[in-house]
Amino acid sequence: MYCRNCGKEIPNDSRICPFCGKEQNNSVDANYDDSGSVGWAILGFFIPLAGLILFLVWKDSKPNCAKKAGVGALISVLASIIISIVYVICLVGMIGAGSAM
Numbered sequence: 001m002y003c004r005n006c007g008k009e010i011p012n013d014s015r016i017c018p019f020c021g022k023e024q025n026n027s028v029d030a031n032y033d034d035s036g037s038v039g040w041a042i043l044g045f046f047i048p049l050a051g052l053i054l055f056l057v058w059k060d061s062k063p064n065c066a067k068k069a070g071v072g073a074l075i076s077v078l079a080s081i082i083i084s085i086v087y088v089i090c091l092v093g094m095i096g097a098g099s100a101m
């Protein structure tokens with residue numbers, strides 16, 4: 001194989017070019033799925049615990065996927081907190097209105 005950066009011939013199994021030090025994207029990386037699909041964010045949103053686990057598992061090996069799953073889980077948690085706050089405010093408002101009458 002040839003270096004993707006400098007074009008010099010390098011051993012097939014080398015991950016880093018011995019001439020220029022550039023990391024090679026070989027066939028192993030072609031199967032490497034770190035596209036950061038929105039699907040992981042949706043999964044994290046509906047199952048925050050799964051999103052959190054995926055985030056912790058992937059944060060080193062698949063940073064993009066980990067970020068999506070983590071963001072999905074975070075949005076889900078924030079949304080549930082906001083809904084709870086709105087619910088409490090409505091409840092307090094209703095009690096307040098009731099006692100005023």
Ligand SMILES: [Zn+2]
Nearest residue numbers: 003006017020
């Ligand atoms: Zn090179």
